[in-house]
Amino acid sequence: MHSDIDYWFSGNGHNLATICDQCPQIRAKLDFLQCANKRFDFFVKSSLSIHPTKRVLLDVLHRIMLVQTMSEIRSICVYCGSQPGNDPAYEETARALGKSIAQNNIRLVFGGGTQGLMGAVADAVLKADGLVTGIIPEFLQTREAGNGYDLVFDELIVTEDMHTRKHTMFEKSGAFVALPGGIGTLEEIIEIMTWAQLGRHTRPMVLANIAGFWNPLLELLSHMRSAGFLHTAHLAQPLVVSDPAQIVPTILKAWQSGEVSAGEQDVIEKM
Numbered sequence: 001m002h003s004d005i006d007y008w009f010s011g012n013g014h015n016l017a018t019i020c021d022q023c024p025q026i027r028a029k030l031d032f033l034q035c036a037n038k039r040f041d042f043f044v045k046s047s048l049s050i051h052p053t054k055r056v057l058l059d060v061l062h063r064i065m066l067v068q069t070m071s072e073i074r075s076i077c078v079y080c081g082s083q084p085g086n087d088p089a090y091e092e093t094a095r096a097l098g099k100s101i102a103q104n105n106i107r108l109v110f111g112g113g114t115q116g117l118m119g120a121v122a123d124a125v126l127k128a129d130g131l132v133t134g135i136i137p138e139f140l141q142t143r144e145a146g147n148g149y150d151l152v153f154d155e156l157i158v159t160e161d162m163h164t165r166k167h168t169m170f171e172k173s174g175a176f177v178a179l180p181g182g183i184g185t186l187e188e189i190i191e192i193m194t195w196a197q198l199g200r201h202t203r204p205m206v207l208a209n210i211a212g213f214w215n216p217l218l219e220l221l222s223h224m225r226s227a228g229f230l231h232t233a234h235l236a237q238p239l240v241v242s243d244p245a246q247i248v249p250t251i252l253k254a255w256q257s258g259e260v261s262a263g264e265q266d267v268i269e270k271m
């Protein structure tokens with residue numbers, strides 16, 4: 001027997017609006033989801049065969065959000081230097097990480113650059129037949145154009161500015177890795193840590209501590225903690241991984257522990 005909700009999710013916007021009118025909470029959440037995803041249709045259709053009450057609708061919605069979180073989470077955002085650095089271990093790590101991301105059927109989300117460690121990690125994912133989303137602001141795309149590199153991502157998002165770019169990278173990623181890099185890399189991972197500290201997300205954050213690269217940052221964090229400035233340090237705690245081969249397994253383990261949430265997107269957008 002087909003339930004109303006089955007019809008609703010496989011139906012059109014009109015059906016959806018009718019249900020939403022009866023339940024404002026659902027409308028609010030659906031606006032957030034902007035949901036028109038086939039995966040959700042399937043999920044709901046296959047899981048529900050009872051007459052929907054408000055409570056059931058909310059429960060279904062919760063599950064949809066869970067599915068969305070889980071699918072988003074199959075992406076790892078990598079922040080890293082636009083330069084290669086002067087230790088060959090950095091590029092080796094970027095390539096090993098890219099390969100491992102692809103082999104685990106995870107999508108790479110990154111800043112869209114084609115040089116330095118950025119180019120290396122994306123190239124390695126593509127060479128291993130993986131999926132890459134590059135997210136680049138307009139002004140950097142111009143700088144990237146014509147530099148002789150030939151990386152074709154399956155998704156390239158060009159944003160108006162850096163701010164939108166960072167939000168888009170955040171929205172599309174279920175975990176964050178900082179490989180060695182410069183101040184751009186530092187700023188990106190620190191921002192994600194500050195959002196975690198404020199309880200806005202609980203997605204894994206990894207400092208890839210290749211050849212002790214991040215030790216000075218870890219010392220600084222420890223100094224801030226002992227000086228009493230890290231108010232919720234446990235929330236901002238990155239996972240520190242020095243073996244490149246352990247980066248993806250560490251993230252997979254964190255995802256499997258089930259303590260990961262997408263955070264409150266609407267709040268993050270206002271930050």
Ligand code: AMP
Pocket residue numbers: 078079080081082083110111112113114118136140143144181182183184185186188
């Ligand atoms: P940096 O660590 O200072 O080299 O900056 C690297 C970070 O800044 C990357 O994660 C990117 O998000 C961004 N970035 C810097 N240079 C570029 C570039 N040429 N193309 C795209 N993104 C870049």
